Amino acid sequence: MGSSEKAGWFLVATGFLVNLCLGAIYSFSVFRKPLEDLWKISATQSGLPFMVFLAVFAVMMAVAGSLIRKWGPRKTSLLGSILVAAGWIGAGFSPNIEVLTVLYGVVGGAGVGIVYGCPIAVTAAWFPRRSGLAIGLTVMGFGLSSLLMAPVLTSLIKTVGPLQAFLYSGSAFLVLLTVLSLPLRFPSKEYASSATGSTQTFSTQSGGDLRMSQMVRTKSFYALWFSYMVGCMSGLMAVGIASPFGIEVARLDTTLTAFSISLFSVFNGVGRPVFGVVTDRLGPRRSALLSFTMVFASAIVLYLFGEGNPLVYLVFFSMLWLNLGGWLAMAPTITKIFFGSKYYSENYGLVFTAYGAGAIVGTFMSGFLRDVTGTYLSVLPVTALLTAAGLTVTLVGLKPVAKKA
Numbered sequence: 001m002g003s004s005e006k007a008g009w010f011l012v013a014t015g016f017l018v019n020l021c022l023g024a025i026y027s028f029s030v031f032r033k034p035l036e037d038l039w040k041i042s043a044t045q046s047g048l049p050f051m052v053f054l055a056v057f058a059v060m061m062a063v064a065g066s067l068i069r070k071w072g073p074r075k076t077s078l079l080g081s082i083l084v085a086a087g088w089i090g091a092g093f094s095p096n097i098e099v100l101t102v103l104y105g106v107v108g109g110a111g112v113g114i115v116y117g118c119p120i121a122v123t124a125a126w127f128p129r130r131s132g133l134a135i136g137l138t139v140m141g142f143g144l145s146s147l148l149m150a151p152v153l154t155s156l157i158k159t160v161g162p163l164q165a166f167l168y169s170g171s172a173f174l175v176l177l178t179v180l181s182l183p184l185r186f187p188s189k190e191y192a193s194s195a196t197g198s199t200q201t202f203s204t205q206s207g208g209d210l211r212m213s214q215m216v217r218t219k220s221f222y223a224l225w226f227s228y229m230v231g232c233m234s235g236l237m238a239v240g241i242a243s244p245f246g247i248e249v250a251r252l253d254t255t256l257t258a259f260s261i262s263l264f265s266v267f268n269g270v271g272r273p274v275f276g277v278v279t280d281r282l283g284p285r286r287s288a289l290l291s292f293t294m295v296f297a298s299a300i301v302l303y304l305f306g307e308g309n310p311l312v313y314l315v316f317f318s319m320l321w322l323n324l325g326g327w328l329a330m331a332p333t334i335t336k337i338f339f340g341s342k343y344y345s346e347n348y349g350l351v352f353t354a355y356g357a358g359a360i361v362g363t364f365m366s367g368f369l370r371d372v373t374g375t376y377l378s379v380l381p382v383t384a385l386l387t388a389a390g391l392t393v394t395l396v397g398l399k400p401v402a403k404k405a
Helices: 003-027 029-039 048-071 073-091 097-126 131-160 162-181 189-196 219-248 254-282 284-305 310-339 344-351 353-373 376-397
Strands: none
Touching (some): 003 097, 029 097, 029 131, 048 073, 073 162, 097 131, 097 162, 097 310, 219 310, 219 344, 344 353
16 A cells, blocks of 8 residues: 555545544434423424534535635635534523524534535545545444444533533534644545556446536436435434334333444444445445335335334334435445546535435424324335335436536
């Protein structure tokens, strides 16, 4: 392994640590009950910062793409890091849930949206022929974050209260993310050219370097966006209902349910490099079909056999979380395969809006169906139908872009 390749893997590790900090959003649930008790608010109100955060996160990814190309990943990441810290620190001084939603959800979400794309763009540039694995390892930190952050934040909340926990965490993120942003850089043109000459994989089958305006005129973009949205919807739905489903439907006790969330987090993290490798080896369409088949089977089995069955719950919710992680590695890799490297940060920023749409659809759908039917089981047939639509779109439209595009 040459010194340049070592530098690339060092940046993968740096990106992993960046995502470990950013992924603290997946631990927001530990704040909800303390905030409800502090301000005497409803469960719906306590979930507002989380929902707004995810929506702003997705929108800012689209905006940040052009910043990365103009400013470079280091300066862009530093800007986002300041906003992340400002959101968390500002949340510590919030007088009510509305102000916290603005500071944590809007400001903090914008910061994460700006930072998140930086290590992905860097990794994709350093590994043009093995981008699936490298991107998967980079974003794995986001999925594994709750394993570390949930107990840390829970301990902080018990010690100093929820608002001070936001303040202390934001101060730590300011230092950590600033330091981790400094090494981020794109490779030299000479290294990029030599790396492109290495072993052939699916990661090289690009239709050329398409600008965003060209990308949105292709069927492949809409097929990828819809597939990504459905993949994120099913996964984020599983994230949102995992705990109540375990207690209400599978009938686990609270201790085993808490353990199950940690187990699912591992699958969420591991799914990223696993499906990154799968995409490198099998290509976009086959990897997407594999994921949708697993999600469809999980939804059907959980609907038919999940009630009162802890084993079915543990196995198939693990599979749903695995596939959420998988799509967060597949989508950026497929974006690079189909639309090239030159405008990658802008292009993937737009593709990533599918994540925000999936978060909103999954969150509202699961809550609405639970309220109407009285059980979370009703979410599963709808998930299966949407996944079948994703399978169909993948078969018909998820194809490499023709060179003439």
